[in-house]
Amino acid sequence: MQNVPKEWREEQSVGGGRDKDVKPWKGREALFQKNTGNSKQDMSTGKEKKNGEMMNGGGKGMEGTDKESLMMELTRLVQKTVKESSWWERRGIDITILALSFLLLPPAFLLLGSSQALVFVLGMVLMGVSHAVITIKGTHLASHGSLSESTTWADVWAVFFIEVCGSFTARAGVTSHIKMHHAHTNVIGLGDSSTWKIPYLPRGVYLFIAPLAVPVITPLVALGQLKEHSMGQALRTVLMVFLGLYAQYWLLIHVSGFQCLYSTLLCMLLCRAMFSLPYIHVNIFQHIGLPMFSPTRRPKRIYQMTHGVLNLPRNPLLDWIFGHSLINCHVEHHLFPFLSDNMCLKVKPIVSQYLKEKELPYQEDSYLSRLQLFFHKYQELMVFVPSITELVGVQ
């Protein structure tokens, strides 16, 4: 982290001063005001709530301008830890995990050539785990440019992980994840996770069956995105996606000894869909059902992220496969999106302690609890338009 990441600069130059004089969070109920309508209704009511200190664009007349911004203070604490960390901690551990997942591939292809059922299943599991680490943890870190300090290499890794391995377009992936989801977390119509909703599917199908089609749907969605790309980018994406899919197919035929087209494609689908269920679950559990904000009255960044993001508990399997930033450090990841998985884990105690000290929310819930919530409140969470929350503040 030799170069000052863009996010640091943005936070200090754009966000700096916005959080000034923010009063501590005095309990969820005291601060939440839920509008029943959608964003249009919110804009039309024109209600002026005395929440300037928590909302962007407000607080200009606040007193005590010497007081440091909460976000800047937290950023300084995190930045200090980042600067004191070695390359191994900042990038090395995560790069090693990704490299190990590639090293799992040769034994996986060889084991898939076995006629013994148990050995064959072991090969499937190895390939499924390897594919998930590469396409979930790898594509996520690559989309954030966290794998290299060089922007050129960051672009190369984004194309490799997102297009070759993930069968999606790097440009659309980075745009939707970085420029929409991270920039506008839980803002209605921008980063409200509505792309994950398929309201016409029954809850059982959405939660437990449809995710299995992710490996098929992903390249099809990518194809649909190509019309927004230049001819050169579209051609590159098609070639890279084809290369990734064909490489696995070719290796299954020539290394594992598959002889039938359909069994080869079925094996590819099963390996690629092995972690699709938790992938979809995690993506909806950590934002949907939490406060959603109006695009015109969005809270300042630290309130937006602490109210609109939730951490799941540590889970050895998901921590490794998805990465800490998608599981138990999602709050930290949204506050500091350029940090690697390992650095998110390292700064977690600092972030959680700071937020608790300042009486800001630090939201955590278990996987099972979220699954039960989404199952029982599926209509409310995944079908109906979410209501807007305004952080009213201590008045």
Ligand SMILES: [Zn+2]
């Ligand atoms: Zn992210």
